Amino acid sequence: MTGGLAMGTFDVGSTMMLDTLLPMAAAGQWPPLALPSGAFALAAVNWHSVLFLLFAALTCGFAVAVVAADNVVRMALYLVFSLGSAAGLFFLAGAEFIGAMQLMIYVGGTLVLLVFGVMLTAQAPFVSIKPSSSDRTLAAVAGASLLALLLTAVFSVDAWRGPGAGVVPAPSATPLGMALVGVRVDDAPAGSPVTGRSGYMLPFEIVSVHLLVVLVGAAYLARAKRRKTPRAIDAVASSEPLDRVAAQVRAPGSPSQAPGAANRTAGGSSSALVGGGR
């Protein structure tokens, strides 16, 4: 949708101005938003590229902010912004279903889970565990080296450089759903060496069972444990008869009370708590 809009402005505006703008860019007059005549070349702006730059800056900036922040609550917030902007990048690449799933599963599900984890463990000493400054320096050097390596590898392939042709892709949700149930209705990419392409029925089923097993396992791991040191009421209950324990719960100040009174209020714990003073 956005690609089509951007292509419209691109076709109208910049095909006739590209002949004048490309030599300017090559000659170093950059950015050539002002035409040689001095007019502001708003029609030449490719809004698809501008939106890409906006979302890319948000994604990378908030990703670096996640690394730089010490407070774990702020890290979670920056991660939400970063992954939401990444969903915008997916929309701009024509993968609208992936972008929607990114927003729904990642931002709406996984990160909410992470935020719950942050809330459950955010005791005062753990909200910001600061790494040492030597670790920071080491991580900065290692990260810069890794980024330089990755960028060198990225820039070393000729086929990846250069602007895209701007072929607006067909909506991909229907072919994606058909591929997930095992039927491929999309065309093979031109020049693809693979002739017979399979659907994704089996990986879909494996992922389904995997999700089920994982959720059962997560619920088992995170279940409420029996306490190692019993509470006072449990300790009393293990050594005394049941009616005396109930009487103690009802009136802790007077342990010796009639068993009938305890049986009368044993029906509801709230009434036992409210009527504890009688």
Next chain:
Amino acid sequence: MDMPACHGVLVPVLALNPFTDPIGVIHYLVVGAVLFTAGVACMTLKRNALGVLMGIELVLNGANMNFVAFSSPYLRADGAPTLGLDGQVIALFVILLAAAEAAVALAITLNFYNNHATVDVDRADDLKG
């Protein structure tokens, strides 16, 4: 970028005007590289276990960015995507598996917090010989 070997190939990319020229695969790959690097740095630097989890999410998103970029015909100069729809399917699987991984890792973190009363991964040394 002051690497002399990289200088010759960087010039044609920087000569593209990002405001008027359509973007290509390489822009997405750069974003993916930044996300991956930030995720790896986050995984190695953070001492909070949840910070390590966030680093994993960033790394998976960097990989997803590359998958989506290679599956998009909009970004290729010849209009022929390398991966086609397969890239989007794999990106979808990565998102699903990231959700599963986050659930299990969060359960483990909560278990560790219940047993040790901390989320500092440096304190998780019970298996140290």
